[in-house]
Amino acid sequence: MLSRNLRHFRVFLAVADLKSPTLAADRCHVTQPAVTQALGKLEREAGGALFDRTRQGFFLTPRGEVFETRIRRAIDRLDAALAEIAPRLTLTASAAQLQAMIAVSEAQTFSLAARTLGIAQPTVHRAVTRLEKDAARPLFDRVSFGLAATRACRALVQAARLAFSEVEQAEAELAAFDGREVGRIVVGALPLSRSVVLPEALARFRAARPRQPVTILDGPYTEMLSGLRRGDIDVILGALRDPLPAEDVEQEPLFRDRLTILARPGHPLLSAPTISLESMARQPWTVPRHGTPSRDQFDALFTSHGLPHPESVLECGSILLMRELLSRGDLLGCISERQAAAEIDKGLLARLEIPFEWPARAIGLSYRTGWIPTTAQRLLLDMIRAAAVELTPL
Structure with missing residues (x-):
């Protein structure tokens, strides 16, 4: 060291x-x-x-x-x-x-x-x-x-934080030079990435680098952004922000995603001939937390049509918790379409057909401007990019 x-x-x-x-x-x-x-x-x-x-x-x-x-x-x-x-x-x-x-x-x-x-x-x-x-x-x-x-x-x-981070990168590069798997890789994972792209990329990376330390962090985007800028987190994978969240951060789009509305099988609205926004505004919901791109799109849907936002709202960004909440009542859920794909395919949740289309949002990587990944970090990034292409066809 x-x-x-x-x-x-x-x-x-x-x-x-x-x-x-x-x-x-x-x-x-x-x-x-x-x-x-x-x-x-x-x-x-x-x-x-x-x-x-x-x-x-x-x-x-x-x-x-x-x-x-x-x-x-x-x-x-x-x-x-x-x-x-x-x-x-x-x-x-x-x-x-x-x-x-x-x-x-x-x-x-x-x-x-x-x-x-x-x-x-x-x-x-x-x-x-x-x-x-x-x-x-x-x-x-x-x-x-x-x-x-x-x-x-x-x-x-x-x-000083970023300088010490470079020294840690030097240690990892020197270890790689000798064929040793040393040096941290810290990924900040937003909800969609944890269920779609990251598991596949990590499985491939672990097969190639069985002893390389990797840490996956989750939490609010603002906290992970602070960690990224300090050098505590190497890269964030998830929904990109528009505009850029900070001048020292770069974003790399990998694929595009849309939101979807979910309900439990047998929900009354699934058999309704038409679903109006007015009726949706009166429903109880579980939706992502304030400050996320998903929540911004959800709120904008009602605002753009001059409707009040739903009054009964639970904030939840986890598809697993959302599934359990929806299965116990008549709540509606709003979450990433790809994040919910497995639950829909297994019949655990149903997609609600609505008379409008959500705008697409960019999903990708965020990292510090000028950051140079180590050999191991670059390998993981390449595997994330490859998994995004294979698992999320446009």
Whole structure:
């Protein structure tokens, strides 16, 4: 595991740029033995030589090239944010100080941050105080409920999170270089993806990478979007947003889907000759939660016809829970057509024929702008794309 020594990373990048430990020592204001020591430590952690030492200079090995790509992205991102606060911080800030700052920004107190990091509270306090001293400005405002990160601090926290994420990516790439399945893959799964595309893609991925750690998260889109932007989640699979939810997020459409209205077999409306929107507005419903594209379309259906929204509504995005709710009464359900396909095919639920057509919505991948997936992450993404094509024909 890489030690996250920022000074060692900068020394490594200087040697990669200048091809000389002597010149790198001058640039980094350290001794040449310190450069040699830093490179030796990094190469032990990286699992092999990062440079070919020749009379003409130091040249990156293939392993070194993998390492250099990730570490340069991490340091470039971090140094830009540090310099924005105070150029001196690019020389003095340590990974431990930045990790303390991140923990305090999340916990909003030194004591809770210390508990999160598993270290003593005075250690966290000293780390943040040192950062503030070198920055010559406060990074936190002292408020009634604790500590609130300043705007500059929030920008640095974001940059530090993503820089540390790049270091984790470097570790995964180095492991893949040696044929080991190491490094996290975290997928945020919205409801449709959990029942249609993702299971097939994960089954294929597990067959190809039996020991690769994979974590699937579910929850509200806003929470997963925050995790994506912080670097805690690698990719989100599900309904895309229009407009883009944030300028640092990209969306990749995979297929299109429509909503459908469901009822239990034998529901009175299934035998009705016609179904009006007015009668539907009076029905009890189970529908996706507010803020989702599905719910927006459901509400827009009644609004566009000048009708009041149904008054009896249960919010539910799970087809399994929706099935159980519908089977116990005369509720109607509104959910993704493909998500409900298996329940309809098995006769567990029935599709209600209505005199209008839902607009199609895009389903796909969301990831950070500029994100470069590792070899394993790229493999899973390709399998998700392939499963989407095979399982959701247009």
